[in-house]
Every structure is written in structure tokens, then in C-alpha cells.
Amino acid sequence: xxxxxxxxxxxxxxxxxxxxxxxxxxxxxxxxxxxxxxxxxxxxxxxxxxxxxxxxxxxxxxxxxxxxxxxxxxxxxxxxxxxxxxxxxxxxxxxxxxxxxxxxxxxxxxxxxxxxxxxxxxxxxxxxxxxxxxxxxxxxxxxxxxxxxxxxxxxxxxxxxxxxxxxxxxxxxxxxxxxxxxxxxxxxxxxxxxxxxxxxxxxxxxxxxxxxxxxxxxxxxxxxxxxxxxxxxxxxxxxxxxxxxxxxxxxxxxxxxxxxxxxxxxxxxxxxxxxxxxxxxxxxxxxxxxxxxxxxxxxxxxxxxxxxxxxxxxxxxxxxxxxxxxxxxxxxxxxxx
Numbered sequence: 452x453x454x455x456x457x458x459x460x461x462x463x464x465x466x467x468x469x470x471x472x473x474x475x476x477x478x479x480x481x482x483x484x485x486x487x488x489x490x491x492x493x494x495x496x497x498x499x500x501x502x503x504x505x506x507x508x509x510x511x512x513x514x515x516x517x518x519x520x521x522x523x524x525x526x527x528x529x530x531x532x533x534x535x536x537x538x539x540x541x542x543x544x545x546x547x548x549x550x551x552x553x554x555x556x557x558x559x560x561x562x563x564x565x566x567x568x569x570x571x572x573x574x575x576x577x578x579x580x581x582x583x584x585x586x587x588x589x590x591x592x593x594x595x596x597x598x599x600x601x602x603x604x605x606x607x608x609x610x611x612x613x614x615x616x617x618x619x620x621x622x623x624x625x626x627x628x629x630x631x632x633x634x635x636x637x638x639x640x641x642x643x644x645x646x647x648x649x650x651x652x653x654x655x656x657x658x659x660x661x662x663x664x665x666x667x668x669x670x671x672x673x674x675x676x677x678x679x680x681x682x683x684x685x686x687x688x689x690x691x692x693x694x695x696x697x698x699x700x701x702x703x704x705x706x707x708x709x710x711x712x713x714x715x716x717x718x719x720x721x722x723x724x725x726x727x728x729x730x731x732x733x734x735x736x737x738x739x740x741x742x743x744x745x746x747x748x749x750x751x752x753x754x755x756x757x758x759x760x761x762x763x764x765x766x767x768x769x770x771x772x773x774x775x776x777x778x779x780x781x782x783x784x785x786x787x788x
Contacts, residue, residue, distance in 0.1 A: 548745060
């Protein structure tokens with residue numbers, strides 16, 4: 452629900468109305484413009500009598516919000532959210548590039564890749580320490596040793612690190628040591644995990660579920676935000692369709708849809724989207740063209756011998772070539788790398 456106040460309503464009157472509405476058990480999110488103030492109500496608004504609000508001489512009108520997500524809704528937060536991570540921003544004019552291997556395999560591997568992607572323009576280092584795999588026999592990651600190696604690579608390069616969490620048991624170490632906590636597609640609707648992440652102070656990279664609608668995706672963000680953590684970065688990584696040629700089907704239409712519905716930044720993962728390394732470049736270009744706030748790209752120094760997802764990983768040289776080709780596209784849409 453939204454309360455639109457009349458122009459030039461005094462702050463004293465706004466405060467009185469806010470206190471009254473809070474007494475009904477909802478949270479009040481003020482949106483202050485140059486002339487008009489809007490109060491966004493978050494929570495169970497069923498007990499609020501609209502006619503009582505409209506009788507207030509300072510209220511212009513009361514509107515119901517159709518979408519079930521409130522904190523993630525653009526109506527409640529008209530300006531795009533920009534998230535600052537160790538001085539690097541996600542959202543705004545500058546595009547965020549997150550690059551690195553699907554999984555951390557060794558000290559030499561992660562440090563070498565970190566050095567190269569930083570040199571080539573990456574702003575963040577990604578690397579999986581805990582790997583959710585379809586097969587229980589596939590490589591599951593180095594776990595805590597992998598996190599230690601990521602931290603070493605961060606110390607060496609200065610790149611903030613992004614890694615995926617799988618269990619609430621690891622919340623303490625992830626909040627302490629990881630700069631952006633990634634929630635993978637398979638955990639997008641792990642509501643217990645999302646609730647706990649809402650209590651953390653670290654930015655959360657929330658990947659879209661395998662078959663999730665845009666609304667379900669935003670509702671998962673709402674779970675985290677309702678707990679108090681509003682630093683959410685959405686990540687489109689392809690969805691499951693009837694097409695079997697690619698690993699997933701990249702839904703580029705989700706980017707402008709998110710921009711219309713929400714204030715949260717959204718990045719695209721062209722690597723997982725198709726599972727084919729040679730598709731990364733064209734889809735990265737397309738993602739920037741339709742308004743993505745950044746890219747999540749898998750880079751490996753030896754894809755043929757990678758322990759995880761080598762077929763979709765690109766070598767550092769190709770990553771550098773792609774970065775150069777993205778610059779003019781970014782410029783055309785008013786962004787920069």
C-alpha cells in the first residue's frame with residue numbers, strides 16, 4: 452500500500468501519520484521528492500482502513516500495490532540501488548565484472564587466474580569452494596581449504612571475492628571472510644537460508660532458480676530484505692526450457708523486466724546460461740546492450756583439465772578480448788567498464 456501525500460505537507464504532519472500507521476503493525480518507508488512525499492507501507496496492510504487514511508487532510512490518495520514484493524519494488528524505492536563492495540560499485544553507470552573459475556582447485560590455479568583477470572579489467576574474483584553438483588560423484592569443491600585459497604588470492608590482488616554458500620552452518624565464516632555471498636540457483640528458494648542471510652551485513656548475489664519466474668525470484672530477494680539486509684544483487688543465469696542444445700536458456704528479457712519492477716541491480720552469467728564457452732562473448736554483449744549492471748564470467752587457465760564446468764569456461768586471453776569488445780557497447784548504452 453502507498454500513501455501519496457499532498458504537496459508541501461509539513462514534516463510534523465508526515466511524522467504524525469507515520470506513527471499512526473506504524474501503530475497498525477506495518478513498516479513505513481518514506482519516499483521524499485522535491486514537492487511530494489510518498490509513504491510506502493510494508494507488511495500486513497489488511498487491518499488498515501483506507502477510508503480512514505483518505506480522511507486525513509494531508510493525504511492525496513491511497514494506492515494498493517499489486518505485486519507481493521514490497522522492499523524490492525521500484526515503487527517503494529524509485530532510485531536504482533548501487534551497492535558498494537570494498538570500494539567497487541554494482542549498479543549505477545559503471546559495469547561490474549566478476550570473473551574467475553567455477554571452482555577453486557589449487558593455490559597456483561586461483562592465484563594465477565586472479566592476477567590475470569585483474570590485469571584484464573575484472574573488478575571481483577569469483578570462485579567456488581563449496582560446489583552443489585547434480586551428481587554426488589562429481590567434484591564437490593575444496594570447501595574450507597578453498598575459502599582459504601580465495602582469501603589468499605584476494606590478499607595478493609586486492610580483488611573482493613565472491614563465493615557460494617550452501618549451508619546455514621557456514622554463515623559465520625562467510626560473513627567474516629567473503630565479500631559477496633552467492634546464493635546458487637538450487638538454493639534460490641531455500642527459505643531458511645534466505646532468512647538467515649537477511650540477518651547478515653554482507654551483499655548477497657542471488658541467482659535465479661532453474662525454473663523460477665521473475666516474481667518468484669524477486670520474492671526470494673524479499674525474504675532476505677525483510678530480515679534487514681537490503682544489499683541484494685540479482686543474477687540471471689539461464690532457466691530450464693525444452694531446448695537441449697544449450698545447458699540453459701538465457702532469459703535476456705528478464706533484465707528490462709527487473710529494471711521495470713525493481714530497484715535492485717542485476718547481472719548476467721553467460722557461462723552457466725549456455726554451458727558453451729564460445730557463446731559467452733555474444734551473450735555478454737547482448738546482456739550489456741539490454742541493460743545489465745554487470746557480468747559473471749567463468750575464466751580458467753586450463754579449461755580442458757578443469758575439475759568443474761571446463762566446457763563453459765574461457766581462457767584469460769579470450770576474457771581480455773571480450774572486455775575490449777564490450778567497451779564500445781557499454782558506451783552506446785551510457786555505461787563504462
